[in-house]
Amino acid sequence: MPSANATLVESELALESESSSGLIRQPERPWLPIQVPVVAELGGTSLAAEVLGSTSNVLLVEVRDASAGLPPLGTPIRLRLEWDRQVLHGRLAAHGVSGRFLVSIGERPIRRSRRVAVDLRAVARSGQLSSGAIDVRITDLSTGGARVEGMLLAVGSDVELHFTPPGRSAPITVLGFVVRSIDSADLPTVGVAFRLVQASMDVLAASTLPTTAPS
Numbered sequence: 001m002p003s004a005n006a007t008l009v010e011s012e013l014a015l016e017s018e019s020s021s022g023l024i025r026q027p028e029r030p031w032l033p034i035q036v037p038v039v040a041e042l043g044g045t046s047l048a049a050e051v052l053g054s055t056s057n058v059l060l061v062e063v064r065d066a067s068a069g070l071p072p073l074g075t076p077i078r079l080r081l082e083w084d085r086q087v088l089h090g091r092l093a094a095h096g097v098s099g100r101f102l103v104s105i106g107e108r109p110i111r112r113s114r115r116v117a118v119d120l121r122a123v124a125r126s127g128q129l130s131s132g133a134i135d136v137r138i139t140d141l142s143t144g145g146a147r148v149e150g151m152l153l154a155v156g157s158d159v160e161l162h163f164t165p166p167g168r169s170a171p172i173t174v175l176g177f178v179v180r181s182i183d184s185a186d187l188p189t190v191g192v193a194f195r196l197v198q199a200s201m202d203v204l205a206a207s208t209l210p211t212t213a214p215s
Helices: 200-205
Strands: 036-042 045-054 058-063 076-081 087-095 100-105 116-125 133-141 145-149 158-163 172-181 189-194
Touching: 036 058, 058 087, 133 158, 145 158, 145 172
Parallel strands: none
Antiparallel strands: 036 045, 036 076, 045 058, 058 100, 076 087, 087 100, 116 133, 116 158, 133 145, 145 189, 158 172, 172 189
C-alpha cells in the first residue's frame, strides 16, 4: 500500500486568470458536483469510488474499499462517471489517506498557482488532528488554496481553516483538502486546496492583499 504522505508529482492546483486584487479567480461554478460516484479504471483493475472535490484539472477521489492497493504515481486513469456517463482521462498524481488519491485530468501537468505572500494567524480543524484544532499560520494565499505552516496532514485529508483575510475585519471559515506536504519547510507545512462550493469563496475573492511578490 503506498504511503499516505506521498506528494504531488508536480505542484499545487491552478486556476486560469488573476483578479484585480492579485488573487487567482475561481470558476463561476464547480467543475463537478460534490460526491459523484465513479468507476476508476487504473493499473488493470476497476475500483468503485467517489469524487469528493474538484477543480478544472484536479480531482480528489476516494475508493470505497480503503484496503485496495493503488498503482505507482503517473499511472493512467480512466474515470467513468455515473451521474452523466462522461468518461475522464487522467493520471494518478498523489496517494492520500484512507483510500484517497489525487488525479490530474488531461494531458498537461498540474501547473503551479501564483499565490501572494501573507502572514496570517489561523485555526485549523481536522478529524486527522489528534487535538481536533490547532493554531497555524498561513504564509501564502489565493482564492484557490493556501500554504499552511504548523501542521502535518496526509494528502487527501479534509481541513477547515478559520482566519481573517487581508483587508477584512471579520474572520471566515474555508473548507479544503491537503494536496501536498512541503518537506523543504522549516516547520511542518502543507498545501491546501479550497473547495469551490462555499460562500466564503466570494469573501476571499473580494479581499485586498498586500503588494508582495507571489511566492
